Amino acid sequence: MRDFLVVGLSHRTAPVEVRERLAVAPTDLERELREIAADSGFEEALLISTCNRVELYATSPNPLDATREAKEKLARRLGDAAGDEVLYQERGIDVVRHVFRVASSLDSLVVGEPQILGQVKEAFDAANQAGTIGTLLGRCFTQAFATAKRVRNETGIAEGTVSVSSIACELAKKIFGNLEGRRTLLLGAGEMGESAARSLRQTGTNLHVINRSEERAQALAKACDGRAVPYERLITELADADVVIASTASPNFILTPTLMKGVVRTRRHRPLFIIDIAVPRDVDPRVGNMDNVFVYDVDDLQQVAEENLAVRAREAALAERIVEDEVESFLSWRRSLELAPTIVALRRRFGQVAEEELRRALPRLEGLSESDRSVLEAMSRSMVNKLLHQPMTELKAGAGEPDGALLIDAVRRLFALAEEEAAAPEGASAQPTGEAKITQLAAATGTTGESK
């Protein structure tokens, strides 16, 4: 029976030195897929390659062998024998759940980061171009995009920034509104300060770098695309800046209340945002009590990051529920594509029509004997059987073909066979629970269940 499989590695299983050996450039995805599709037992194939994951998705009538094949393909590229440790695999409905989680950014290094959805979409487009997308992967990924959208809209998983540099930027934006043309002053040469300065520079602020060592200031200014200024001008620079990033190695406070009082007077109440990334601190905490001066130290920023991460974690639980919901809906679509229930439903639909017409016609015929009646009944039954014979044969023959699902889908739509009809097997009185449904599918496909 045809089913899904995925083999791959991600930030969870492999360090970057290993991941980069498998990575495929976006421009090469299409060619790569064509090659994979050409010499493999896969019916459909799709390749996701980002800096945090490389995954090969496929469907195959023989998922067990195909998984082995896919794993060998990837392991060969990894070169040495590390393959078994870093490559993971899933089959059946677990693949669908995995796709939904990846697209919704639940499996990302930073949960809720927004890039992954675009990357998955690119991978999908490439596979479409390469012609390696069929009914199953097509439906699976389309629904993954819908799931990601739901997660984004219905949960706060992407709200709040989680890195110290970007939190500093967000805060600056919340204080000044527009950062374009504002001035950042980087004081000192700490690594974290440099990274925060870079982020602020990217938002369009001008950057001035000041350091006791003129040389160091020059080097930093060059690296961050800023301007070095001599240390003697500290006071005037402080008076002109909008954001100050303090990250010196000084053991004492550099920005003391006495010094800042003079600065604030020259600033004429313009707001000043001071980010104190240095440990030990560069800014006397009392400076933060001054009017229109806002001081955040490294602990404050870290705490914001942690709070935001906690919010995301809480929202992720909500997102997982949405994913399960969508997996359930995918299952019921998938089940509707199973051959047996479709045949049953088709027979039942035709039988119902024949029976109804007979019931309406019989009372209008007068003087029918019991045997006349049974002749009519037999006739209607045989008409149904004859009419259904050809479609049934085609269905049974086509179900094994790659496009079988398409055929079944077409039949279900042509004769308006609802998905619920397929879900309730004949004679079953109660709707099976989610658990039961999954095992039902597992039984039907024979491939879900155990993985890894």
Place this chain on the structure above:
Amino acid sequence: MKAGLFIATAALYAIACILYLFQLTRGSEKAPGMSGTVFVAALGAHLAFLLLETPAPGELPLADIAQILSVSSFGIGIAFLLASYRMNVTILGAFVAPLSLMLFLASGLGSSYAPVPPPVQSVMLTLHIAANVMGLVAFALAFVAGIAYLLQERLLRRRQLTGAFQRLPSLGVLDTIGLRSVLVGFPLLTFGMVTGTFWLLRSGGSQFYVSQALGLVAWAIFAGVIVLRVAAGWQGRKAAVGTMLGFLFTLLVLAGYALRAAGGSA
């Protein structure tokens, strides 16, 4: 009909209040929700109500203090919509809607107020009232920006950066709204005061009422805020507090008129 429309308008304003507050405290950043739609609906109902009040086509319903309150409430809503369209500050509805609702309800209380007697009506009076109402609307916007500024600054200083902090506009934007609104409102208020005094003298009245005194105080506060902003570079919290104080005094002026009108009719 009129009573029904009044209740409907008040109810819509109240629902908008709740939706905006909900949006401010726990809404998702991306889904703007229904609050804006409900607020616009409230303004629509309010407009219909005002049209019913209009004495004759082309005339403004500014005959008594109740109508002035009602028109002010409506004007604040419209000014807010314009501001939120231009500066992307829809979340300020959380403060605008309660203010609109309050003024609208207050206008309902005043149905028994005695209108200005016909002999003292004049073009000057209409101009005086219109200028003051527009000034009040501008100051109301400045007041709302001031509240939001103080709240936002408090959240920033206390490091409560999730929730409302994310949804409120930046301090810079709020300060700009406060400054611009006062700059628009101040000439209107000045014009209103001059015409008011002129009209008062011409109509033969020479009594100096409490309202006029309060109006002078409000005018002085706004003048001070503008001078300090321009000359001394005042920004942020102090400017916001000054602006809010000025607006409270303009509200007191209205309250003074309302009380006197009520007293006069009793």
